Amino acid sequence: MNAPRPLPRLQAAWAWCEDRLDLASPRLNPLRHLGSIALLMFWVLVASGIYLYAMIDTSVDDAHASIDRLSREQWYLGGLLRSMHRYAADVLVLTTVLHLLREWSFGRFRRFRAATWWTGVALLPLITVSAIGGFWLNWDQLGQYSAIATAEWLDWWPLFASPFTRNFLGAASISDRLFSLFVFVHIGVPLLMVFGLWFHLRRLAHAAVWPPRPMLWTMLSLLLGLAAVAPVLSHAPADLTRVPEVLAYDWILLFVHPLVTVTSSTAVWLATLGLLALLLLLPFWRGAAVAAPAVAEVDPAHCSGCRRCVADCPYDAIRMVEHPTRRGFALAEVDADACASCGICVGSCPSSTPFRSMQHLRTGIDMPQQPIDALRRALRERLGQASAKSALVVFGCDHAAPVRALEAGDVAAFSLICSGMLPPSFIEYALRDGAAGVLVATCRDGGCAFRLGQRWTAQRLAREREPALRATVPTEKFACVAAGPGDILAVSEALARLRAQTTGETRSQVAVESPAR
DSSP states (O other), rough: OOOOOOOHHHHHHHHHHHHTTTSSSSSGGGGGGGGHHHHHHHHHHHHHHHHHHHHHSSSSSTTHHHHHHHHHIIIIIIIIHHHHHHHHHHHHHHHHHHHHHHHHHTTSSSSGHHHHHHHHHHHHHHHHHHHHHHHHHHOOOHHHHHHHHHHHHHHTSSSSOOOOGGGGSSSOOOOOHHHHHHHIIIIIIIHHHHHHHHHTTTTTTTOOOOOOOOHHHHHHHHHHHHHHOOOOOOOOOTTTTTOOOOOOOTTTTHHHHHHHHHSSSSHHHHHHHHHHHHHHGGOOOGGGGOOOOEEEEEEETTOOOOOHHHHHOOOOOEEEEEEEESTTTTTEEEETOOOOOHHHHHHHHGGGGGGGGSOOOOOOOEOOOOOHHHHHHHHHHHHHHHGTTTTTTEEEESSSOOOGGBTTTTTEEEEEEGGGGGGGGHHHHHTTTOOOOEEEEETTTTTTTTSSSHHHHHHHHTTSSSSSSOSSSSSEEEEOOOOOOOHHHHHHHHHHHHHHHHHHHOSSSOOOOHHHH
C-alpha cells in the first residue's frame, strides 16, 4: 500500500530553509552538505587531537598543568588547536543532529538506505561518549563536574559490582589508572568511529567526504577566527573537596548533565534508550513504508559489459560477473537490496539509445516500471500528433519540478524516475523527430533524491561524461535547468527562453499554476 511521504510539514520547512540559502549557489548551501561538513569537523578533531595528545601529560597530577601551559605559552599553535578542537566538536554534534533530522524528514531511512541509516544511528552514542570524555582529560573543575555527573548517571544501572562514584570520594582515589580509562574513552572511541564511518559510507559510491572547496576553507577560517577571538581556557584544577560553583559550560557537548539534574537518571536513560530504539526501528515502521518499486533488470543478450552502469550507480548496487553465455565477457548484476530503483544506470547504458532499429527497444539494463522503450514510444506518438509539430519537449524528474504541468498542444512533457535515467541520445532523437527544442529539468545542484542524478545529467549534456550528447547537436536547440519540487516557475521561464531562441516567439513564460509543495 502506498503512503504519502512522511513528515510533509517538516520536509516543507527544510525545503524553505534550503531555498533561502540557495541564493548564492545551491552548491554552497551548507544545509545540502551537512554530512560532509560533519566529516570535515571529525578530521579536524583527529588532526588537532594527535598534536594535543603528543604535547600534554596524561597523568592525573600533571594533566591540568600541561594543558593550561600549552594554551598560554604556545597560544599560536597549541592554544589555537585546543580551541579549534573544542569548537569543531560543537560543530560536529550540531551538523550530525541536523543531518539526521534532514534525512529523517525526507524519509531516507528505508530499503536501500536502511544500512546507511543504522550505521549512522550507531555513531550517535560514540560521538556523545567521546565528546563528554574529552572534558575529563583536562581534569579541571568542569572535567571534575562532568566525570562525577557521568558516574552518578551510570550508577543507575544495577549491573556493576561497585558504584562508579566511589572513584571520586577523595583525591587519593584518583589515580593514573583511572586516567588511563579517560584516555581510552576519549581516544579509543574515535577509533571505533573510523570503522563506523567506513560502514556508514560503504554503500555510497562517489561519497562526498569533503564539502566544496570554498565551503571547506570558509569553515576552517571560521574555526580559526573563533579560536583566536574566544580561546578555550581551563578552569581551576579539579578539587574533590569543593563543589564547583561557576563553570563556563558547554551546553552542546554536555547537554546530558542538565537533563539528569532537572529530571532524573531514570527519565534520561529511558528517553535515551527509547530514542535509539525508535531510530533503529524506523526502517521497519509500517506507517511510513511504501511499496518497494521494481529494481533494475539486466538483459544478458544486450549487456556488453562496458561497466558504465557500475561507474554511475549512486549506491554501489551493481557489480560485474562472468557472462553466462558469452565466454570472456562480463555481465552486470544488480544487488536488489542496495538498488535504489532510480534508473541512472539506464541513462548510462550505451544500448539505451532510441536510434536502434528494433521495433521493441531492448537494453542491457532497464527499469520494469518505466522501460526505456515506453519512453521512445510515447515520444514518437506525441511528436507524431498534428498539434505537436515543432513542439518543445521537456524531460523532467519525478522528484523535481512537476513538468507534466507544462503539457500543452505545443509542449510534450515527460517525467522520469530520475533525470539521470535519460540517455542523452533522446535529445537528438527528439530533435530529429520534429521537436523544435528540448529542455531537461533536473533536481537542484546538491538536492538530487538519488544523490548523483543531477550531476551525471549535467555532465552528460555538457559532453564531459559518457554517454555524452553528440557534438553535432546544436547547443541552441536544448537547455538544462535545475529546479526543486516547488520551482515549476523556473522551468516555465527556461522553457520560454528556449522557445524564443528556437522558434522566435516572444512569450515570456508558459502559463502554469504553481503547485503547492
